[in-house]
Amino acid sequence: MRGKAMNEKNQNRLQNRHSEHLLGTGTPMCAGCGGLAAIKEIYDVIGEKSVFINAAGCMTLLANYPFTPFRGSWLYTAMACAPAGAQGVRDALDILLAKGRLAAAEDLETVVLTGDGSANGIGLSATSGAMDRCLDFLYICYDNEGYGNTGQQASAATPLGARTATSRGPLGYPGRKKDLFAIWAAHRPTYVATVSPSHPLDLVRKLETAKNLKGPRLVLAFAPCPTGWGFDPKEMIEVGKLAVQTGIWPLKEYREGKVTHTIVPRPRLPVDEYLRRQGRFAHLFQPQRNEDVLQKIHSSVDAYWDAIES
Amino acid sequence: MEKDEGSPSLYRIRFHGRGGQGMKTASRILGSALFQEGFQVQDAPRYGAERRGAPIFAYVRASRDPINERGIIHAPDLVIVADETLLSIPAAGVLHGVAAATVLLVNSGENVESLQARLNVAGRLIAFAAEKEGLHDLRYVGAACAGAAARLIGVISRSSLEVAIRDELAHLGDAIIKNNLQLALGFYDLMAPHVGVVTPGRGISALDYRNPEWVDFPFEEARLSVPAVFAPGTSARLKTGLWRTERPVLDPDLCKRCSLCATYCPENAITLDRQGYPNIDYDHCKGCLLCVEQCPAHAMRTVPEHDTAGGRKGEEHS
Amino acid sequence: MKRILLTGNNAAAWGARLAGVEYVPAFPITPQTEIIETLAYWIDSGEIDCRMTTLESEHSMITAAGAAAATGVRVFTATSSQGLLYGMEMLYTVAGWRAPFVMVNVSRGLSSPITLEPDHNDILAARDSGFLQIHCATCQEVLDGILLAYRLAEHEKVRLPVLVNMDGFYLSFTREPVEIPDAAAVRRFLSGYDAENIRFRAGAPLSEAVAVLGGTLYSYFRYEMHLAALNGLKAFGEIAADFAAIFGREYRDVEGYRTDDAELVFVMIGSFATKAKEAVDRLRDAGIPAGLVRPILLRPFPRERIRNMLAGKKGVAVIDQNLSLGMGGILHAEISSALYGVAGSQPIVAGFIGGLGGRDISAEEFYQMANETLQAVEEGHAPPPRLLFAREELAEVRRMQQIAGVTRNAGESHE
Incomplete structure (x- = not known):
């Protein structure tokens, strides 16, 4: 799946999508x-027949009067309640459709867009509620592992050992990254997937899957910052x-009770190669290696994949 | 606290640069140095929604009396421009409020007469080519500007400047402090011929002032006055290419048309033409250089912005 | 004592540090975040003995703050705009616990449309919550205000949480010289937290904030809070006297600047009030006897003091950096009500709305407000409220609306 090994069919597929872009x-x-890359x-994939319902985060600034990069619709709510905004929009669209006041061709995909701070914390109650109600919506979370828009303070998605503005x-950071994928899967929604902008074919396939399903769907996008x-x-992209x-x-998806890993890294590269690239982990290597924290990070990754591969 | 009537006692100084060029640090070094000299001081950065590479500014006020003015400086006594590419960007506001009494200090290799003519400014203009004077790392341009500004103001001693730099950069470690010190003091010395050219301006008189021309605020229906954008994709009017300090340049002979650059470009600033060759939208490319890094055929190379033919001159910010 | 350059946010962190806060529940929001970052840094580096917990929202943060104060530790926290409003339910709730703590609010305009820059609608939305309010005009006042706020909050006749307010950007990110008092001197002014009867202990069971059924009990508890808040006026005077004796800086619940012989008085809160001071000086240079009245304490409301300071003036220009939609300026209404019902001739009270969402107020605009207010005095009636908004700003809005695809019908002004 790496760039150099990309076959011709995939190349054509990518090329066709780049004669023009939507965003x-x-x-x-x-x-x-x-x-943004994700x-x-x-x-x-989602297209302009959509309404993005946004919560406070970096991407709130995408639409900045009188400028917007969107060709479809957009509604900013607040940090805690984007899924509730989606509920209102979806319910209203359904009412209009049922009453014949909206043509089916005018219907919109209801998309929630938030960062990890909202998704894992202040917005989680509203998210859980939307899943309880089987809301037909697609939730896009860009996970930059901290409150990025305020200067990268630790959030519930910050990984162990990462230096942030509040650690x-x-x-x-002394805590562990919250497993949002598992929290969503525990609600038994229609679809949950992780993606990374470094793996565009995997990303596009998952988005196409998500787009063709109904009900609560999460696409959790890795967002190197x-x-x-x-x-x-x-x-x-290298990160x-x-x-x-x-x-x-891990790149994976959840459907009908089952979790599938879409790309299993074999052999897995040493985790330090990832950590060393980033200033937020530099203190784990300099002035000397922090074996204790590094060991904890390594063993949690090993334990994860041991459980998958056994 | 009574003040002398209308006494010119308040220095108003503005630094212009790009996010990442240390304008906040420059303002703080200057602020600290003035504070060392016993002045009352106010310094602050100003940034909006834009990020690294975007035009920003910072300002300093200094006075022997308590400072009651606040906010953006509208009538500067000294304007320092760390990055001359900002001069052609009206939205950067570099020349805002620049009057005959304002001293303009520009980091530019262009000669003063041609700059003066191009910018159409009446006051004193001083140009310094930071790169020629030993500044090779743009991260230190802030320190260089602070050092130069300190000499132009004329009330800051070399030792106060040094103390200010040590104070403000204490958290960055000795090596970085040393580099900044060397540059700042070097530019301080370089400005010796212009020592004290900046004089504090007078405030605006309440006897003779421009009427603010308030409007009788009109009612407009919600369809007009809702904070909504009714047109798609309007952000393309924002020329984020102005953030760039380096640009990717394609060598078509090496390009294998794999399209990875267009896939990875976070900005959607690369599209493919009919033959599948990438087309780089320099109006919007922010210069992250991911495409250079990821190109399997090494068909993209990095070119400093000021080496490109014409550079940014002529590009307009709408 | 040392005197250094500090931003308002750093000054707030120093205030909390000197107050010996033991617990900081936190949640980031621009432009407040530097405060909790600074405290986190001091905690991480072992400079202060304090615990910080990042909550998942301001609603939870304010709850944790009140709960910790009710359990018996000194608590500090900070927020801004949307965060303050998200926690609004808990503002009213924790005030009713009568558990004192201090929260800094860094003022920022409210959504919609969402913005980052300051006005006072956020803090004034909390004016009826039971939190007392101290409004700062300088970075020094932010530090001092926090120390004063702890004394006020913990005062035995008050026992209510206090909000200390500063303007985003204009103070939060602006450095000014600030005197940092010695810790020992602060200890003389503010001793350790003694929650007295507010504490959860195994040996002394306590049921806090239990439900009431019926208006009688409800009225009793709520009105007691009101009386406690009013006690804050006298308490603030005592506390400020102590503060002046130890630190040499004098604070009153309402600051007056060149008011004694003033005929025209500006009324403002917050950091823009220093611009008004500058305007007062320039107006006096021009022969106009101007002055400034600046409430520092806004809750409790220093009605008598304001009345006395404005009595006998010809014109009052109230400048509101807020907008009660469908009514007008909030301070204008409060100042007018303070002047109503007093015998004798009262000043003309003109209302101006300015500085919304961080919009600057220029020196020229202060002069113009003075002139329009004096004009109204001549004519003998108060003018309708005015928004400080220039013709060229409206033209700029129109240009942006065109980009936004706003379509105007024939006959609708494009100007």
Whole structure:
């Protein structure tokens, strides 16, 4: 699946999608933004017959009066309640459809767009409620593993050991990354998937799957963040690839009670190759290796894949 | 606290640069140095929604009396431009409020007369080519500007500048402090011929002021006055290419037309032509250089922005 | 004591540090985040003995703050705009626990449309919650205000949480010289937290904030809170006197600047009030006897003081950096009500709405407000409220609306 090994059929598939793009240029996201790289791919699949319902986060600034990169619709709600906004829009569209006041061709896909801060924390109650009610919506979460828009403070998605603006001690963030995939899967929704902008074919296939299903669906996009994680913007895709190849970010999907790993890294690269690329983990290697924290990170990745592969 | 009537006692100084060029640090170094000299000081950065590479500014006020003015400086006594590419971007606001009494300090190799003519400014303009004077790492341009500005103001001693730099950069470690010190003091010395050219401006008189021309605010129906954008894709009007300091350039002879660059470009700034060759939209490319890094055929190379023919000159910010 | 350059956010962190706060429940929001980042850094580096917990929302953060205060530790927290409103249910709730703590609000305009820059609609939305409010005009006042706020909150006749407010950007990200008092001197002003009868202990069971059925009990508990808040006026005077004796800086519940012989008085809260001071000086240079009245304490409302300071003036220009939609400026209404019902001739009270969403107020606009207010005095009646909004701004909005695809019908002004 790596660039050089890409076969001709896949090449054509990519090429056809790049004669023009749907998401407009000129956004205020940082150069090399992993979240934006994922979302522009995602938007190509979802298309303009959609309404994006947004919660506070980096992507709130995508639409900044009088400028918007979207060709479809957009509604900013607040940090806690984007899924509730989606509920209102979806219910109203359904009422209009049922009463014949909206042609089927005018219907919209209801898409929630939030970062990990909202998805894992303040917005989780509203998300859980939307799943309880079997809301027909697609939730896109760009996971940059912290409150990126306010300067990368630790969120519930921050991984163990990462230095953030609120965990600047020698050990970095002491908590563990919340398993949002598992939390969603425990609700038994229609579809849950992880994606990474470094793996566009996997991403596009999963988005196409999600798009053709009804009910609650989550696409959790890995969003390497040059600004918040401390690496050069040009390395963003490499950081994404390493996250997958080291097994830190498993690419997988959940459907009908079953979890499938869509790419199993074999052999798995040493996790340190991923960590070393990023300033947020530099304190684990300098001035000397922090074996204790590194061991914990390694063993949690090993334990994850041992359970998958056994 | 009574003040002398209308006494010119308040310095108003503005630094312009790009996110990542240390304008906040520059303003803080200057602020600290003035504070060392016993001034009352106010310094602040100003940034909007845009990120690294985007035009930003920071400002400093200093006075022997308590400072009651706040917010953006509208009538600067000194404007420092760390990145001359900002001069052609009206939205960067570099020349906002620049009057005959304003001193303009520009990091540019262009000669003063041609700059003066191009910018159409009446006041004193001082150009310094930071790169020629030993500045090879743009991360230190802030320190260079602070050092130069300190000399132009004329009330800051070399030692106060040094103390300010050590204070403001204490968290960055000795090596970085050393580099900044060397540059800042070097540019401080370089400005010796212009020492004290900046004079504090007078406030605006309440006897003779421009009427703000408030409007009788009109009612407009919600379809007009809702904060909604009714047109698709309007963000393309924002020329984020202006953030760039380096650009990717394609060598078509090496290009294998694999389309990975277009796939990975976060900005959607690369499209493919009918033959499958990438087309780079320099109006919007932010210069992250992912395409250079990821191109399997090494068909993309990195070119510094000021080396490109014409550079940014002529590109307009709408 | 040392005097250094600090942003408002850093000054807030220093205030909390000197107050010896033991617990900081946190949640990031621009432009407040630097405060919790600074405290987190001090905690991580062992400089202060304090625990910080990042909650998952401001609703939870304010709940944890009140709960910890009710359990017996000194608590500090901070938020801004959307966060303050998201926690609004809990503002009212924890105030009723009568568990004192201090929360900084960094003012920022409210959604919709969402914005980052300051106005006072966020903090004024909390004015009826039971939290007392201190409004700061300088970074020094932010630090001092937090120390004053702990004394006020923990005062035995008050025992209510306090909000200390500063303007986003204009103070939060702006450095000014700030005197950082010695810890020992602060200890003389503010001793350790003594929650007295508010504490959960195995040996002394307590049921806090139990339900009431019926209006009688409800009225009793709520009105007691109101009386406690009013006690804050006298308490603030005592506390400020102690503060002045130890630190040499004098604070009153309402600051007056050149008001004694003033005929025209601006009324403002927050950091823009220093711009008004500058305007007062320039107006006096021009022969117009101007002054400034600036409430520092807004809850409790220093009605008597404001009345006395404005009595006998010809014109009052109230500048509201807020907008009660469908009514007008909130301060204008409060100041007018303070002046109503007093015998004798009252000043003309003109209302101006300005500085919404961080929009600057220029020196020229202060002069113009003074002139329009004096004009109204001549004519003998207050003018309708005015929004400070220039012709060229409207033209700019129109240009943006065209980009936004706003279509105007024939006859609708494009100007």
